[in-house]
Amino acid sequence: MMMRPLAGTVPVVIAALTMIHLLTALPYVALAQEGLVPEEVSTVQLGHGWRFTDGNGMTLYHYESDQKELGTSSCTDACAAKHPPLLAATENPEGLPNWSVITRPEGSRQWAYNDMPVYTFARDAYAGATFGEESAWRVAFQAMITPSGLSTFKTVAGHVLASANGMTLYVRKEESPSEPRCNAECLEVWPPASAPWVASGIDAFTIVARTDGLYQWAYKGQPLHLYARDSKPGDLSGDGADDLWAAMILEPAPPMPSWVRVVGSDAGELLADSDGMTLYVLNEDSNAAEATYLGSEECFGDCIAANWSAVQPQSLTPPVGNWSTKVNEDQSLQWTYRGRPLFTSKLETKPGDLSGILPRSHMSWRPIMYRIPTIQGTAFRPY
């Protein structure tokens, strides 16, 4: 009689363990697909995955609206002019399990990744630029493999390794699986990234069996910890703590030119020029229909000259991250951010000013926020 419960429990436990193990092992399947791309597509390996590009190295994108009906494209006409589809020469790819060819509304064939059509962005000025990643557009990307329970998360410092709910993971100097340096009280501030005891290592992820009985994830041989004082996904408050701890940054954020400063403002931290004056991007193709609906007057032409100063470099320079220089029609030089021209406002007098954000110009002029604040219920849309 005593054996009955046990007899009923064992299969359940085994089934559960098998499930957990399968979940942690599933990424192997995705790994096997690495490199299997159409001839028209290339991959760029980043710290947190692979970015897809066309044959010229131009970044490929997905359009969120295409999710409504997978396997179809909803970007046509003017949209397609700004976001040219990556056309396919063949009909049915073989041996490319994640790639397919869809038929566009006008009849041409377009590559799709996981049934999501891929596009380039006409304004991407150079190979590797990702200027098109805004509003409803996302870079076509194969994320790196992480065990279940871990993930990657985009922070101001770049993409970091994170817990499943996005909390940043940290490593400690001189700590290794065989030489744990954070124990007892230290673990209250730096809790280990705990792993299921049945989990198995994946690629660079291994399991540390701690002497206190806990199992802890390690990445490239470095045990991973959370930081108790981080309060929300993306926080990095433990980075650099005691000169011992560092966030596990997989892919650093794009660099910025040396003249760009981060300054505080009433809207949060934003990017400014060397004098601390707020930088604004001009969105030349802002939504005209929306502007008309609001009765607003966008500021172009003479209005720009009256109210804005172009941010000018001394000479044309190679791109730095999302920053590049261009030659205007009048042969003047100007800095651009993500392909859009940069200005400071003539209405502003001191660092952190936000006078450039006027309702009638907020459609086309936006500051560049370093940290995106949560602003619910307002129409303020930082770039």
Next chain:
Amino acid sequence: MVFNSRHLPLQRFLVSFIFASFFVVAGPIQAGVAEKKTLGFVVTDWNTAMYETLFMDECPEGPTPGNYEIWEASVTPEVRRSYPLMLFTKLRHINNRGRNGVNVCDDPVSFDDPPLKIVEGKYAYGIDLDGNADGTATPKTCEHKNFTSLNGAPGIDNQMYRLMGCVEAWKSYGHIENNANSHRLSSGLGMILIEVTNVDDTANDDSVQVGFYRGIGSYNLDSSGKVLPYASYGIDHEDGLPRYGDIVSGKIVDGVLKTDSADVHLPFFGNYQYMNQVFRDMQLHMELPLDGKPVTGSVAGYYGVDQFYSYVRGMLSTFPNRHKFSCPSIYVAAHQLADGHPDPETGDCTTLSSAFKFDAVAAFINHPEQEERIAGSGQTSP
């Protein structure tokens, strides 16, 4: 009683008990020294102090007309008919009714709009800022007409109320300040934190310090959307210094905090406008109940005409008609009614005496390690 090592567990217990009691009883009190208390508050509602009568007696000529009405009255029916039928398109044209299509708010002096209808009533909220009951000019003020307070005190200076008191959208039932409060509450932007330090007695204390800060993060709301008392807020700081953080002296009289007159910077967000507001010669009055109930208070001081018009311009550029007044009328009247801080060269006054009412709740204010600025020291925000 002297503690030795044998008493250590008891000692720990008593110390813990004392600290626990301190937080439970004191609520927003933050200081580590029992004799000197610190009281923290977060402002939840901020409005221009408007004395409003049931039948708008303060505005005998009625509410001031808006941009659309002014345009409509100034053109012939033929011209009216020549404008687009679509309302928004029409309004866009009307906004730009200046020469060469200039926007009414961008170049207000180039328009010949009718004068703004202003408050003609006797009573107003506020205080006697200039100490001059008859409103004649002084070295620090321009000639102006004083109000009487609701309890009969003469010499009340509140030219901001005289300016905006007949603008319907600005009244307590209007959308402008209600929108601004709603925007602040939902976003946490423009959050004002008030910290009273060096408090010996919360009922009567002749020397306290009052700090004004910008809070960061969101308001802590209950399920009905009201701001919770005793929540924690961080202050906006940069390079170890608060971006706001003026500190003024004050006193507590019968449970009411009163600050000395000083120039104070306060953050503002509303109607999509950010402002680092400067209040010249500001005084604050605020009740100090320590039971967690909402606190009411008022601020009186001189508000810059340029600062105010910048807010109006930014707000009205999009919807001059919706707000039921015109930029040119406001601009002209604001300069005519300015009563404080004469320009040394022209003699024209540059600020408007004003009064604002606010609500607040008790809060814990978290400081980073920092130095603080002293109000009136001439320093400005970084």
